[in-house]
Amino acid sequence: MNTTQPRVWLVTGASTGFGRHMTELLLKKGDIVIATLRRPEVLSDLTSAYPSSRLLVLKLDVTKARDVHDAFERGIEAFGRVDVVFNNAGQLCVGELESVDDETARRVMEVNFWGATHVTKEAIRVFREVNSPRGGRLLQVSSRAGLIGTPANAHYTASKHALEGLTESVAQELSPDWNIKITMIEPGPFRTAIFGTNIIHVQQHPAYADPSMPGSQFIKLACEDFPDGDPIKAVEIIEKVTHLEDPPLRLPLHWHVIAALRDKAKALGKTADDWEKWSDGIYLEGTAS
DSSP states (O other): OOOSSOOEEEESSTTSHHHHHHHHHHHHHTOEEEEEESOGGGGHHHHHHSOTTTEEEEEOOTTOHHHHHHHHHHHHHHHSOOOEEEEOOOOEEEBOGGGSOHHHHHHHHIIIIIIHHHHHHHHHHHHHHTSSSOOEEEEEEOOGGGTSOOTTBHHHHHHHHHHHHHHHHHHHHSOGGGOEEEEEEEEOSBSSGGGTTTEEEOOOOGGGOOTTSHHHHHHHHHHTTOOOBOHHHHHHHHHHHTTOSSOOSEEEESHHHHHHHHHHHHHHHHHHHHHGGGGTTOSOTTSOO
8 A cells, every 4th residue: 555645544433532533633644534423513623624635524324334335435436445444433331231221232233343344344345346456454443342351341342342253254354465454453441432422321230239249340430530541642553553564453552451462361371271171082083183
């Protein structure tokens, strides 16, 4: 990918948080942005400051596959290609499994998994079939919750685990000839709207109401102003990754995530060591074990 000329980015969830900060950063750097969000009017300050040749703002609900396709098509019509996709739209729900109703749980999965899936499919298609030369960068915004589970966060965690599983598989499906690079961004607690206006709070099931229980502790933390990560600094790092010739499949961002990654790797290794003998003798006769 030629990074000496302005690149065309498509950003989902551009209204707040990482999406908004990334959009602002890219415009300041001279790139072109297709900013998608459910309420385009919240970017009126940017549309007033930048010409249509630099910024295209589109209304988009990522849960609707046809609308995602149309957003890519409108971006291509305007700029001829899409070089980088920041697959960022997300929804956080805080509450134990038994506290969250099915409608709310499905909404989280629709946005975080199916919405991200729709964007992923379109990004790959455009990178392969529209861009000339072929290629592009896909940034999947996951989370620490994509690595480990936490109490009172089961559905969000499930959605991010699903996204990471999908991304790992897709990355192995792609032909090297297509020149498509995928990186999962795994942020820890950053001061974004995901910890503010984008949280769905539900009525806690009475069985979990004891303040000393893990779910209650997490809910209390999520309602406080605890994130210490600076999202403006984070998007600067994320943007740098798109210039790497050989970017990582995962980019953990925050010491919480680094610690979780190391702890899980250690725990998985211990599980393999402790239980490997249980797989002895379970194979068909005459087959290699």
